[in-house]
Amino acid sequence: MDFSLTEDQKMLKTMVQEFAQRELLPVAREDDRNGYYRPEIIKKMAGLGLVADMLPQEYGGSSLSNTSHAIIVEEIGRVNFAYVVSVFMVQLCLVELSLLRWGTKEQKDRYLSRLAAGELLGCFGAVEPNVGSDAGAVETTASLDKDGWVLNGTKTWITNASIADIAIILAKTEKSEGKGGITTFLIDTKTPGFSAREIKGKLGIRATNTAEVFLDNCRLPRENVLGEVGHGLKVALSAIDNARFTMAAGCVGIAQACIDASVKYAQARRQFNRYIGQFQLIQEMIADTIVETEAARHLVYRVGYLRDNGLPYSRETAIAKYYASKVAMQAADRAIQVHGGYSYSDEFPVERYYRDARVAPLFAGTNEIQKLIIAQHALGLNAVT
Numbered sequence: 001m002d003f004s005l006t007e008d009q010k011m012l013k014t015m016v017q018e019f020a021q022r023e024l025l026p027v028a029r030e031d032d033r034n035g036y037y038r039p040e041i042i043k044k045m046a047g048l049g050l051v052a053d054m055l056p057q058e059y060g061g062s063s064l065s066n067t068s069h070a071i072i073v074e075e076i077g078r079v080n081f082a083y084v085v086s087v088f089m090v091q092l093c094l095v096e097l098s099l100l101r102w103g104t105k106e107q108k109d110r111y112l113s114r115l116a117a118g119e120l121l122g123c124f125g126a127v128e129p130n131v132g133s134d135a136g137a138v139e140t141t142a143s144l145d146k147d148g149w150v151l152n153g154t155k156t157w158i159t160n161a162s163i164a165d166i167a168i169i170l171a172k173t174e175k176s177e178g179k180g181g182i183t184t185f186l187i188d189t190k191t192p193g194f195s196a197r198e199i200k201g202k203l204g205i206r207a208t209n210t211a212e213v214f215l216d217n218c219r220l221p222r223e224n225v226l227g228e229v230g231h232g233l234k235v236a237l238s239a240i241d242n243a244r245f246t247m248a249a250g251c252v253g254i255a256q257a258c259i260d261a262s263v264k265y266a267q268a269r270r271q272f273n274r275y276i277g278q279f280q281l282i283q284e285m286i287a288d289t290i291v292e293t294e295a296a297r298h299l300v301y302r303v304g305y306l307r308d309n310g311l312p313y314s315r316e317t318a319i320a321k322y323y324a325s326k327v328a329m330q331a332a333d334r335a336i337q338v339h340g341g342y343s344y345s346d347e348f349p350v351e352r353y354y355r356d357a358r359v360a361p362l363f364a365g366t367n368e369i370q371k372l373i374i375a376q377h378a379l380g381l382n383a384v385t
């Protein structure tokens, strides 16, 4: 087993670190305060080939491995987790990789290169007001008439939705077929009948756009189906598996940021006539976070290895996401403690890490769902999702 990064991966890590320090860090606090998503950042990331790191070059991608993707995402998450969610989980994993795997040649040719270049922004709508973890229960309907599909329903908590150019939407096409009757559709968000309203006042990842989506007799041509009619749940589950891996890598980034901030503060803050880093109880908090972060990083790299080698990865992805999200929350909680009262304002970034980390056990399958997947694999039962 080789745990070392290649020379190319070391250079990639340094390049992304420099980009994040230059472009993400200076505006992170301001954008978090204002709940502002910066469209120019995705274009700058695209210029470095990051927005489509795993896409083939024929579609404007960088053809990088999954492990290299994890390295990139960790470094972005280390500075501003909001962009892990909006760019890497949603734009890349939920939208670009779904199109790559399930799209027709015409759909790929029309959208992929422009998504990779950051010219188009995408969103992915599975969740609804009454439907969350049980994605097979979607209430949004799609019916076929002589002119094509007509969609009606509401989606909620959809990242990028009120600024997106295209949306992938899950809808029920055949009521009688239960989970088999779901289909995914590609929608140009300018289509009449598609509208979105931003959700304000989020706990964390405030520099992301999150919105409700309303489909009111939204008419689509027949060819706007993504994948096969009735097989939408397969599309959704493969997309969520990709996003789950990315979420885990981003959580390692938050945890690493907590270590960086805690070490820096412990070396500067003095109490009882010495640096607080000299107190063993502070050292214990830093040591525990280092141990857990390294363990989480190796779980993420294991998923990267499995994906790169065409091996099954769903169980291992659930393990990595479940553990890394817990590590990120615990790391942020300890970093707050190391910083004492100063942690309680955004003068220091640790309160943002604490709020941002909290989305990780909720999105890309809640942590309860991850535990069900892990246990059901062990018990030989059908996974819940």
Ligand SMILES: Cc1cc2nc3c(=O)[nH]c(=O)nc-3n(C[C@H](O)[C@H](O)[C@H](O)COP(=O)(O)OP(=O)(O)OC[C@H]3O[C@@H](n4cnc5c(N)ncnc54)[C@H](O)[C@@H]3O)c2cc1C
Pocket (backbone or CB within 6 Å): 090, 124, 125, 126, 127, 131, 132, 133, 134, 156, 157, 158, 159, 160, 205, 210, 359, 362, 363, 364, 365, 366, 367, 368, 369, 372, 384
């Ligand atoms: C900031 C943010 C961005 C998001 N972006 C997107 C997006 O871009 N696209 C999208 O489609 N969705 C998005 N979501 C929605 C997210 O995927 C859902 O919140 C998530 O799937 C959980 O669904 P729910 O919130 O309806 O919770 P529910 O499913 O109602 O769950 C509530 C609680 O019950 C538990 N629970 C549910 N079922 C079981 C079970 N079988 N066994 C044990 N416990 C169970 C859950 O774990 C949870 O603790 C986003 C959410 C947030 C917060």
